Amino acid sequence: MIMGYEKKVAWNSSMSVGEETIDTQHKKLIGQINKLIDILSSLNVDMGSLRETGHFLYTYIKEHFAYEEEYMEKNDFPGLEGHKKIHANFIQFYKDFQTELKEDMTSGNFSSLEIEKLMEKIKKYLLDWLVQHIKGIDQEYAKYIKSHDS
Template identity: 30%
Template sequence: MATGLEWGDQYLLGIKGIDEQHRYLFEIVGRIASLDAVTSSKEELRQILGELSRYMSEHFRDEEAYLQQIGFPELEYHKKLHREIIEFFNASITNSPTIAMIQTKLKFIIKKALIDHIINEDMKIKLYCATQQVDTDEYVYDLG
């Protein structure tokens, strides 16, 4: 069933490492979306949410290191946005103790925490690389 939370090519930045990590974030989200609210245990949910939270932090760290490397001008602002996403995500999750509640709110949480950020903010990285002719082969995105 389509949830609107699937990965799509419209999210591609053309920077291989970032794209791979973004794709993997969507994959984890898909696992939460497909959890059976009746038969899945809270422990299962807790584990996947923990994985998502950890992977998100890891990804932000790698992305920020890359932005530093390529001299991205709005690095501090971008870092601040990443911090806000983590806080928003953690607050939303903490306030939603059941699988059904998480799944109901998931679309809103992920849209705000992941999709809007990629579309509105990470796309500026793509634009910057294009206008500054950053050689994305020369600056290697280190996957940690």
């Protein structure tokens, strides 16, 4: 275990957006990013699991964003377009991250330094980003929809 990554983030009710499917998806996303961190933290990194989890996340992120956007649209949330842009940017970031991950894995030079760099990126730009997104921008549609619920 590499130091400093023991403390993981877990979903809690303060992150709820008041829609069960989305809450479940958020939990799963956080869980899978934590799994990436776990895989990279192990002494012998399991390349198969790393590839599998990385790919699963890519598919699941897109699926989740599409569902969330549909939900905002269905509920006439006025901030939809801006929120969609943020999602699109994150998908692009994740694509680049995956390319980097694949390159690292095939380079035959998967050193502890590379692993450390990947972990930092995952922590900062995937996990922390997602948690801030859920606690911040996602709460905007949650509040709007809640207050317009008749």
